[in-house]
Amino acid sequence: MYLKKNIATSESGFIFNPSSGDSYNVNPVAAEILQQLKLGTALAAIKENILKDYEVEPMRLEQDLEDFMNQLKEANLLEN
Amino acid sequence: MEKSDNLITIAVTGLNAIDSPGPGIAVIRALRDGLAKPLRIIGLSYETLEPGIYMHDVVDKTYQVPYPAAGSDALLRRLQYIHEKENLQLIIPNFDAELHNFIKLGPVLQSMGIATFLPTQEQFDVRDKINLFRFGQQHGLTVPKDKIINSIAELNSCEETLGFPLVVKGKFYDAIVAYTMEQAQKAFYKLSAKWGFPIIVQEFIDGTEINIAVLGDGNGNAVSIIPMRKLYITDKGKAWAGITLEDDKLVKVARDFVNATNWKGGCELEIMRTKKDDLYIMEINPRFPAWIYLTAAAGQNQPAALAKMAIGEAAPVFTGYEVGKIFIRYSWDHITDIKEFHQVSGMGEL
Numbered sequence: 001m002y003l004k005k006n007i008a009t010s011e012s013g014f015i016f017n018p019s020s021g022d023s024y025n026v027n028p029v030a031a032e033i034l035q036q037l038k039l040g041t042a043l044a045a046i047k048e049n050i051l052k053d054y055e056v057e058p059m060r061l062e063q064d065l066e067d068f069m070n071q072l073k074e075a076n077l078l079e080n
Numbered sequence: 081m082e083k084s085d086n087l088i089t090i091a092v093t094g095l096n097a098i099d100s101p102g103p104g105i106a107v108i109r110a111l112r113d114g115l116a117k118p119l120r121i122i123g124l125s126y127e128t129l130e131p132g133i134y135m136h137d138v139v140d141k142t143y144q145v146p147y148p149a150a151g152s153d154a155l156l157r158r159l160q161y162i163h164e165k166e167n168l169q170l171i172i173p174n175f176d177a178e179l180h181n182f183i184k185l186g187p188v189l190q191s192m193g194i195a196t197f198l199p200t201q202e203q204f205d206v207r208d209k210i211n212l213f214r215f216g217q218q219h220g221l222t223v224p225k226d227k228i229i230n231s232i233a234e235l236n237s238c239e240e241t242l243g244f245p246l247v248v249k250g251k252f253y254d255a256i257v258a259y260t261m262e263q264a265q266k267a268f269y270k271l272s273a274k275w276g277f278p279i280i281v282q283e284f285i286d287g288t289e290i291n292i293a294v295l296g297d298g299n300g301n302a303v304s305i306i307p308m309r310k311l312y313i314t315d316k317g318k319a320w321a322g323i324t325l326e327d328d329k330l331v332k333v334a335r336d337f338v339n340a341t342n343w344k345g346g347c348e349l350e351i352m353r354t355k356k357d358d359l360y361i362m363e364i365n366p367r368f369p370a371w372i373y374l375t376a377a378a379g380q381n382q383p384a385a386l387a388k389m390a391i392g393e394a395a396p397v398f399t400g401y402e403v404g405k406i407f408i409r410y411s412w413d414h415i416t417d418i419k420e421f422h423q424v425s426g427m428g429e430l
Contacts, residue, residue, distance in 0.1 A: 016404060
């Protein structure tokens with residue numbers, strides 16, 4: 001899954017969709033995930049990176065990541 | 081005042097601010113920003129409490145002009161007087177209700193040396209609210225269903241064809257969303273008393289409000305297209321804050337409109353974007369909107385571009401604009417005094 005090319009993000013977690021004018025703020029971990037999505041990193045690799053850098057149960061991460069991706073999809077921020 | 085050969089004198093209407101600002105001050109601000117020549121701005125006002133009359137750093141001199149209902153002859157006589165004093169080179173009218181008169185006077189104003197840059201009467205009429213649905217169908221543009229009515233009895237049948245909620249609209253301005261027949265009737269009486277007939281009853285479309293400022297060159301080309309999403313909407317439905325957008329679909333709708341009409345001058349497309357991403361054209365306003373300065377801020381100064389084309393310069397070539405540029409409107413109490421008010425109300429100029 002990829003973030004749409006025109007979505008603007010900042011390292012601090014601000015997201016701007018120039019097509020809709022919508023903007024969002026995400027927490028630091030989500031900001032990191034967004035940066036990786038922008039680089040085209042596969043979800044599996046993103047999971048690995050988070051597990052390496054943070055103390056989190058894999059199942060919990062799986063669930064949270066799925067929730068986050070669904071939110072991005074709902075917000076129309078992901079490529080079809 | 082010493083006149084320079086380079087001086088350009090432009091008359092502008094729409095200096096009002098009650099209940100929401102007219103486009104005039106924003107147009108003047110864009111002209112002053114974007115025209116690299118000495119500029120003299122002449123305000124044309126209808127009422128004595130239009131703030132632009134008293135803003136002497138924005139408007140150099142103001143003359144009252146007759147209301148549109150007085151007709152084009154009365155307007156011409158007044159413009160002849162003003163032209164004698166000021167040597168106008170261009171007039172930019174900014175009210176729907178006055179455009180018919182200015183369009184009609186276009187050729188005679190031209191003969192006096194005063195340019196306008198306006199659509200033809202035919203172009204003006206084709207996007208009129210009462211013709212909009214038909215126009216949309218003819219040109220493949222999505223427009224909400226509507227009914228044009230002249231009596232309260234006709235309103236009753238709207239429930240069957242359009243359902244509730246529906247939108248009751250005045251001939252020139254104002255739109256009221258009605259959720260019941262009672263509300264629709266109240267809106268009908270209110271708007272017909274204010275603006276006359278016909279009344280337009282339109283299908284209610286749920287979605288995000290987006291407006292597009294467009295400048296057409298009269299030859300089917302859109303010189304500039306700037307879409308804006310309303311970030312804050314007043315209880316009158318006006319944008320009090322907005323942000324520029326980047327969206328090919330929105331640009332295409334605007335381009336298709338200009339292409340279909342050969343639109344000449346400024347205009348504003350009021351769009352509703354549904355959750356299914358359909359773009360409905362709700363209204364087409366035949367002049368610059370009050371938020372027009374945002375186009376200058378974003379890098380495509382539409383009023384300045386119009387002025388350049390009107391005085392015979394080539395249309396500017398815009399290659400891009402800043403997305404995410406925001407306007408946030410505020411209110412400022414301008415201070416003047418009874419001496420100035422007396423001058424305007426008594427003498428009709430300041």
